[in-house]
Amino acid sequence: MDTGILASSRPPPARLAIVVAFALLYTVWGSTYFAIRIGVRSWPPFSMAGARFVLAGLVPMVVLRLRRVPWPTARQWGNAAVVGTSLALGGNGLVTWAEQRVSSSLAALLIATTPMWFVLIEAVRPNGRAPSARTLFGLALGFGGVVSLIGPAELRKGLGSPPIDALLVIVLASFLWAGGSLYGKHHEQPRSVWMWSAVQMFSGGLALCLVAITRGELSQLTAAALSPSGWGSVVYLIVFGSWLGFGSYIWLLGNVSPAQLSTYAFVNPIVAVALGAVFLDEPVTPGLGIAALLILSGVIIVQLPARAPA
Numbered sequence: 001m002d003t004g005i006l007a008s009s010r011p012p013p014a015r016l017a018i019v020v021a022f023a024l025l026y027t028v029w030g031s032t033y034f035a036i037r038i039g040v041r042s043w044p045p046f047s048m049a050g051a052r053f054v055l056a057g058l059v060p061m062v063v064l065r066l067r068r069v070p071w072p073t074a075r076q077w078g079n080a081a082v083v084g085t086s087l088a089l090g091g092n093g094l095v096t097w098a099e100q101r102v103s104s105s106l107a108a109l110l111i112a113t114t115p116m117w118f119v120l121i122e123a124v125r126p127n128g129r130a131p132s133a134r135t136l137f138g139l140a141l142g143f144g145g146v147v148s149l150i151g152p153a154e155l156r157k158g159l160g161s162p163p164i165d166a167l168l169v170i171v172l173a174s175f176l177w178a179g180g181s182l183y184g185k186h187h188e189q190p191r192s193v194w195m196w197s198a199v200q201m202f203s204g205g206l207a208l209c210l211v212a213i214t215r216g217e218l219s220q221l222t223a224a225a226l227s228p229s230g231w232g233s234v235v236y237l238i239v240f241g242s243w244l245g246f247g248s249y250i251w252l253l254g255n256v257s258p259a260q261l262s263t264y265a266f267v268n269p270i271v272a273v274a275l276g277a278v279f280l281d282e283p284v285t286p287g288l289g290i291a292a293l294l295i296l297s298g299v300i301i302v303q304l305p306a307r308a309p310a
Helices: 004-007 015-039 045-064 076-099 103-111 114-124 133-150 154-159 165-186 192-212 230-255 262-279 286-302
Strands: none
Touching: 004 165, 015 076, 015 103, 015 114, 015 230, 045 076, 045 192, 045 230, 076 103, 076 165, 076 192, 103 133, 103 165, 103 262, 103 286, 114 133, 114 165, 114 286, 133 286, 192 230, 192 286
16 A cells, blocks of 8 residues: 555545544553453453454455455465464464463563564564664663563562463564564555455464364353353454454554554553553552563664664
8 A cells, every 4th residue: 555645645634533543543452452361261262362353354354345345366365364374373362372371461561572573573584674773772671671571580470470481472472473564564465455454364363263173172162151251352352453443553554654653562551551450450560660661662762763864
């Protein structure tokens, strides 16, 4: 999508529309960690994520086809499968699995490192851009915050003693989200960004369902086991997380600067920590606060625009 052409061929959006879109992006995406934490109390993790993404992708695909939006080509379907598997299974599915044993606050803070993985992957890929000294400092700062959360046993004890393997899985999820996003950026995709999004979610949802079947999760999907709050979480994640939240992101992508849009990366964890503390009694300790400060400071530094050459 050529956002420059779009911006020049239509009037600028109303300020109120931008404010509403940002409010949705900040609150909705920040609240998804809370919703996942509620959902996995009764849903098996990969079944829950699979149901979410299959439905979140299938419904828009049907609507778009009714509006005569072309199907992706075979190559575009293949690219969507790679991206969707990386994002939905690798990014979201692993977080959903980990949130069985890790608080939503911790999950959101570790996922906040995603912009730093973008920088690192961009640096090592062929013809990539080497990070500046300032960016390297931001990376060191941010990952120092991650180490402070994962390393000291005493700190983890104050946060409910989350297991290291679950914390590392969330870090891996952050890496896979960044890698899948960059893969999609540099490979062929459909003209319609909405169809591109829908087939990614659908493909990733199918991959999640395959993992759920392999893990034997289907036997746990009984009416007695799935609570009303669990069903409510899935509906919330589909409607608000996948449609309204992602829809706001796509709309803002074409109407505000990348620097403005990137602010969601350090607002979402604040929302998640607040929700977890108020409604789930998740601990907010000085150590957590220091780690959050390090991670979010690092994210802000790596996302600062490059200095203009003298």
